[in-house]
Amino acid sequence: MTEEVFxxxxxxxxxxxxxxxxxxxxxxxxxxxxxxxxxxxxxxSVERFRGxxxxxxxxxxxxxxxxxxxxxxxxxxxxESLDTELPITMAVKEQSDRSMKLMFAIKQLxxxxxxxxxxxxxxxxxxxxxxxxxxxxxxVAVKIHRIKEELKKKMKx
Numbered sequence: 599m600t601e602e603v604f605x606x607x608x609x610x611x612x613x614x615x616x617x618x619x620x621x622x623x624x625x626x627x628x629x630x631x632x633x634x635x636x637x638x639x640x641x642x643s644v645e646r647f648r649g650x651x652x653x654x655x656x657x658x659x660x661x662x663x664x665x666x667x668x669x670x671x672x673x674x675x676x677x678e679s680l681d682t683e684l685p686i687t688m689a690v691k692e693q694s695d696r697s698m699k700l701m702f703a704i705k706q707l708x709x710x711x712x713x714x715x716x717x718x719x720x721x722x723x724x725x726x727x728x729x730x731x732x733x734x735x736x737x738v739a740v741k742i743h744r745i746k747e748e749l750k751k752k753m754k755x
Contacts, residue, residue, distance in 0.1 A: 601641075601642050601646070604640075604641060604644055607653050607657075608637055608657065609638065609655065611654045611657050612655060613682055614657055614658050614661060614720075615633055615637075615661050616633075616634050617659070617720075618636075618658075618661045618662055618665055618716070618718060619632055619633060619665070620701070620705075621665075621701075621704060621705055621712050621716060622665045622669065622709070622712070624663065630666065632664070632665060634648060635664055635668065636660065636661045636664045637664070639663075643660060645735045648725045651726070651729070654703060654724070655726060655729075655730065658717070658720075658722075658730060659730045659735075662730070662731075665711065669709075670714055686712065688742055700749070700753065703749050703752035703753055704716065706748065707745065707748070707749075707751065710731070710741075711741065711748075712744050713730075713731055714727060714731065714738060714741050714742060715745045715746075716746060717730060717731075717747070718742050724738045724742070
């Protein structure tokens, strides 16, 4: 894949990267840095992309793995208080109040639950979610049910 084709595909699917960054990274500066790191990691891995899955699924996995690795190994992401107004992207600003409440509730989940529900809301099937996260399909189904119940409680409160 040429650099031009790669960059055009990333541009088409950059919403995936931005969504992950919104959920896991609070600082705008860290978001910019992580965006560049995700694109770099994807470029380094593009030769291994065999086309067995959609490019978007592959990019989602690269993005999530890059952010999670950074959080675990470096621990450099600055966390802002959830009580303050969080910086939000233009796409998020256009969403309804209910959508904002849902995103805020999802942001409060643990990392694996955030990943599962975000993939589910993006219409990935349980098989794809299991593949991306390296867990069983049955575990995905159980977790989705529990996460939905937790989110319902958070949305009422």
